[in-house]
Amino acid sequence: MKTSIPSMKLGLASAIAIAALGMTGCGGDDSNDSADLDANQAVGVVASSLLNTAIDTKDADHETVIPAGAILLDADNLAESAAEAFANIKDGDVIVFPAGYYHLPAQLKITGDVFGNSEDGRLHNITIMGSGVNETVLNFSALEKGSKGETKGVDGLLISDVDNLVISDITVVEAGKNAIKVENIDGLHMHHLATIWDGTLTKENGAYGIYPVNSKNILIENTFTRGSADAGVYVGQSQKVIVRNSIAKENVAGMEIENCEDAEFYGNLATGNTAGLLVFDLPIGNGKYGSNVRVYNNEMIANNEPNFAVVSDFAGGVHIAPHGTGMIILSTSDVEIFDNTITDHSSFAVAIADYAFAESPENLAVMPDSLVDAGLAPQTKYLSVYEDGYSPTVRNITVRDNDINNAGYAPDAEKLGDFLYLFDNFVPDTPEGTLPAMIFDGAGQTLTETGIEIPGVGTFPLAPYNVAYTTDDYICAYDNTDSTGATVEMGTPYNPFAIQGWNDGDLTPSPAASDAGFTCGQSRPSLAKTVVTIGDATYGCGTDDTTSPGCTAPE
Amino acid sequence: MNIIGKSSIIAFCSVLAACGGESSDDNQALCEATPTEVNWDLLLQEQATKLSEYNLFEKSCDPTVAPNVGGFPYDLTTGLFTDYSSKYRFTFIPPNTSAAYSENEVLDYPVGTALVKTFALPKDTSVRGYKAESKFDGENIIETRILIHRENGWIALPYVWDEDRKDATLHISGKAFETSVVHKGERKDFTYGVPDIQTCKQCHQLTNTVGEGDEASTVSRFMPIGPKARLLNRDLEFDTGIQNQLAYMVEQGVLTGSPEDLSTIDTIPVFSDSTDLSSKTSSELEALAKGYLDINCAHCHRRTDTNDGSLKDDGKAGYSGLKLEYWRELMGNEVAHGVCKTPIAFTAEGIPFDVWPGDAAKSVIPYRMALDTAKRMPEVGRDLTHDEGVELVSAWINSMPVESCGQ
Known part of the structure; x- marks a missing residue:
């Protein structure tokens, strides 16, 4: 949102000109390894040309507009100039980083109103911007090393407690932890920006590129992320979120939302990641759980990179993502996935899974009070989060009208061993060592529907933590086709529509038949669209965007 | 005005044997006494460049002892760890105002209150205590952080002590430097960080929702951390003698609403x-x-x-x-x-x-x-x-x- 009168436009040519004038403090170097560059090596070149990664924000015509009255940082003394501007920030400030490739010696931080100027303790209408995603590169690798040479990286930019925050036209590279973390924001517009860990894909890279958390009214568009050892774009514990027209390339997860309410992903490209998109709902115990997520008109292409995240014992960590994943919907309810192109994924195009995908069912099961009280069994550690409103099962998921090709041909055997076993042994017509393009684990729904007590394990969370499924809760998949027009069907080892036998305690998988019931009558009402409000402006498909497919103006 | 002359400082030092060592050169001149009246208006209105402008201490070069009228020391049963530094804490409450007791939160201090905390680094943690007159012996004062309760709420201002330790200067963008401390016989090298003004709020902040539904908005409130009843309910040496801190505040008329029986407060044990x-x-x-x-x-x-x-x-x-x-x-x-x-x-x-x-x-x-x-x-x-x-x-x-x- 730009409210000021444009006073200056910076394009490629002017950036080169400025660099050539020596304002960036420059020099020449043939090195391709950005980590070895220092601030004096960017003369005469566009800053992003010093990176191995080519930045693409899906908006080649974008021009960076610097509002009148902006605070222009001093290129010759950038670190000090930036530190001063950030420390003194006031409502309405626009801080502009000049063109150039800069090493920053310290984190840049904003924590709301620190001068007692506002009654709500927050800052309002703040813009942090560069001179263009190719023109301004901030390198935070210097933060990674402490006085003893140990790794002690922090977030590059850390901004919190602002109403209406814009971050744009800048590239952040090699941050020690996360590139740009923003917390507790109402009204966030991140656009035309990139976060990159250049070079080898390794767990030593930072975790998240673009990282809004605990916020609301978030619009992320025309961004580019690469190299994150967790997720390129991660939005957590937030409400009203739109991520659109962005590219996530060669991260562990391209894009991920966790425990978010009212979120949309559209017009994005995820390629070369371990997993394209993750929609997770995790048992956090903070009263915030995800729902109402729409994923449409995205391209998920060849996300087959071996998982390079840090391995941990955290059941819901991104290290569980199999390579060759298009999307995973994990224990999040009320999700609609439509009109996406999902091509070339060795494990699967779409997986819909209960939290049992991440955590063993024994740990999720609720034990009867009689056993717990008698000291015969420990109660599940998740009981308090069930009481807090968390459900490990998925409900009301619709996957329709997607174009799905070339999936499940060589699944990640290490992470999908159970699925491969079940499909190989119990689901007819599944070629050995492959998986269906779309899978639904089905066990949670079936156990919830039947109330079967797994011998020695207990029951899957039942009422009051899980109520019986109605037709509105079903998992539906219809009108998904491949390039030949053939129907792509959902496969499941535990078919909730064929529960005969289950009530007898026979836990042998009961596979989906062709009339598995997933078609749900071939129609279902769409979920509500999300509208993001930032200041006086509203954004969304059909709100400000009336040209993207399916985004017509409301009548 | 109560101006303490050079000679009285020399006398003071000779009694306490606090001065001396290699740093005896003209240190007495560092400790000029200042007016006894705290500059309450300045605290409320401006960010002073120099700490001394607030007139918080009798001797502007020593923020570890002798607050001016309205100020008194406080200590916590268990402290927030900051790289083995020593902390010298003082509360300044404006005349004719008082704080209200809170069971679980920070005492509800009146507008105008300043919480003043000075951080000093010992060479060896077995020898603590700042001696302004021999500033390079023992502990070295680094910074003084002031939290001020203004009309719109609390703010924080970090002051870094000048090279000559005569006064401290506002450093809103913080400062970091390499140093070391000996602790239990082991030398530890580290980077001491004076927080920038943004970093203060990273810890000192509570968030509330105001309004409902679409009208709901978020309000961020800066709050002190330490001076809660459960951490203050202990004895401390005041100029009037050793006394429970809450009892002292009640007696001085700067705290209302505390329980009659202080032993009923669920107090954090001393650590x-x-x-x-x-x-x-x-x-x-x-x-x-x-x-x-x-x-x-x-x-x-x-x-x-x-x-x-x-x-x-x-x-x-x-x-x-x-x-x-x-x-x-x-x-x-x-x-x-x-x-x-x-x-x-x-x-x-x-x-x-x-x-x-x-x-x-x-x-x-x-x-x-x-x-x-x-x-x-x-x-x-x-x-x-x-x-x-x-x-x-x-x-x-x-x-x-x-x-x-x-x-």
Whole structure:
């Protein structure tokens, strides 16, 4: 949102000109390894040309507009100039980083109103911007090393407690932890920006590129992320979120939302990641759980990179993502996935899974009070989060009208061993060592529907933590086709529509038949669209965007 | 005005034998006395460039003793760890105003109040105490942080002591420098960080929801951390003698509403680097550890649960589900304390739970307290690991009955 009168436009040519004038403090170097560059090596070149990664924000015509009255940082003394501007920030400030490739010696931080100027303790209408995603590169690798040479990286930019925050036209590279973390924001517009860990894909890279958390009214568009050892774009514990027209390339997860309410992903490209998109709902115990997520008109292409995240014992960590994943919907309810192109994924195009995908069912099961009280069994550690409103099962998921090709041909055997076993042994017509393009684990729904007590394990969370499924809760998949027009069907080892036998305690998988019931009558009402409000402006498909497919103006 | 001349300082020094050593050159001149009237208006209105402009202390070069009228010292039963520094804390309450007692939160101080805390680094932690007249012996004062309660709420201002230690200068963008300290015979090199003004708020902030539904908005409130009844309810030496701090405040007319019987306050037990843990019972360890986690963690790791999802004095990390306020009973709130709880955004192989009862080595809280990297806890405010804090939390976890946590 730009409210000021444009006073200056910076394009490629002017950036080169400025660099050539020596304002960036420059020099020449043939090195391709950005980590070895220092601030004096960017003369005469566009800053992003010093990176191995080519930045693409899906908006080649974008021009960076610097509002009148902006605070222009001093290129010759950038670190000090930036530190001063950030420390003194006031409502309405626009801080502009000049063109150039800069090493920053310290984190840049904003924590709301620190001068007692506002009654709500927050800052309002703040813009942090560069001179263009190719023109301004901030390198935070210097933060990674402490006085003893140990790794002690922090977030590059850390901004919190602002109403209406814009971050744009800048590239952040090699941050020690996360590139740009923003917390507790109402009204966030991140656009035309990139976060990159250049070079080898390794767990030593930072975790998240673009990282809004605990916020609301978030619009992320025309961004580019690469190299994150967790997720390129991660939005957590937030409400009203739109991520659109962005590219996530060669991260562990391209894009991920966790425990978010009212979120949309559209017009994005995820390629070369371990997993394209993750929609997770995790048992956090903070009263915030995800729902109402729409994923449409995205391209998920060849996300087959071996998982390079840090391995941990955290059941819901991104290290569980199999390579060759298009999307995973994990224990999040009320999700609609439509009109996406999902091509070339060795494990699967779409997986819909209960939290049992991440955590063993024994740990999720609720034990009867009689056993717990008698000291015969420990109660599940998740009981308090069930009481807090968390459900490990998925409900009301619709996957329709997607174009799905070339999936499940060589699944990640290490992470999908159970699925491969079940499909190989119990689901007819599944070629050995492959998986269906779309899978639904089905066990949670079936156990919830039947109330079967797994011998020695207990029951899957039942009422009051899980109520019986109605037709509105079903998992539906219809009108998904491949390039030949053939129907792509959902496969499941535990078919909730064929529960005969289950009530007898026979836990042998009961596979989906062709009339598995997933078609749900071939129609279902769409979920509500999300509208993001930032200041006086509203954004969304059909709100400000009336040209993207399916985004017509409301009548 | 009460001007203390050079000769009286010399006399003062000779009595206490505080001056001397290699730094005797003209140090007496550093300690000029200042007017006894605190500059209350300045505190309320402006960011003074020099600390001395507020007239907080009788001697502007020594913020560790002798506050001017309206000021008095305070101390906590358990402190927030800052790289083994010594802290000299003072409260300044304007004339004819008073703070109101709060059971669980920071005392409700009147507008105009200043909480003034000076950080000093000892060469060796076995020798503490600042001597302004021999400024380069023993401890070295580094910075003075002032929290001021203004009309719109609290603000924080960091002052860094000048090279000559005569006065301190406002450094809103902070300062970092290399230094070292000897602790229990071991030299520890580290980077001391004076927080920038933005960083202050990273810890000193609570968030509330105002309004409902689409009208709901978020309000961020700057709050002090330490001066809560449960941390203040202990004796301290005042100019009037040794006395309970809350009783002193009541007697001075600067605190109202506190309980008649101070022993009814659920008080955090005293913990210091010399506390002997070996003799403690498991319930004593629990109280000590909960107290330590309260002062060191619960300014972020706190949440007042509401039924409608609104925020009420939510800490920065309230959303993590780890809630460590001392008043929250462990029994029945195990997950809030991290017991068998998986962290939401931290991964390390072999360390699955925030607190794994019986196994501190596999528990995230002491693990992150001992980290020197990006994933350290607390995130800001320390460079060194607080060995004694880690030992305390570990001892508590190891004293808990073993649980499988479903593993």
